[in-house]
Amino acid sequence: MARFQHHSRFPKEKHKKRYLFPHVCFSCRKSFKKPSSDTPRSCPQCSGHLVQLSRKFSVPKSSDRVQWQKVEFLVKHGFFFYSVYELRERGTYYRVAYPDTLHEAREFVIKYRQ
Numbered sequence: 001m002a003r004f005q006h007h008s009r010f011p012k013e014k015h016k017k018r019y020l021f022p023h024v025c026f027s028c029r030k031s032f033k034k035p036s037s038d039t040p041r042s043c044p045q046c047s048g049h050l051v052q053l054s055r056k057f058s059v060p061k062s063s064d065r066v067q068w069q070k071v072e073f074l075v076k077h078g079f080f081f082y083s084v085y086e087l088r089e090r091g092t093y094y095r096v097a098y099p100d101t102l103h104e105a106r107e108f109v110i111k112y113r114q
Helices: 065-076 102-112
Strands: 020-025 030-035 084-087 093-096
Antiparallel strands (some): 020 030
């Protein structure tokens, strides 16, 4: 008889789906919560490319085109809504808030590009 292994030794699906991340589609202007994955995902509505963002990302309304343009601009320049820190006096780091407008986003990208 084969060696028996208890069912607790095998990973469960719910452990893989423990944390859901927002995946956004810029053509539909929608967000879908999905588990993290290394394989590229496609949008269930338009079959476009989905981009995984940080769990801190707050989704704008789909009718708010200006905010979606800002989000797309930041993502194209490498900001996926993870925390950005700035070194200030006495060698301490402070978290920087993400910009509210597209104009502020342009300045944000120039300042924190590295």
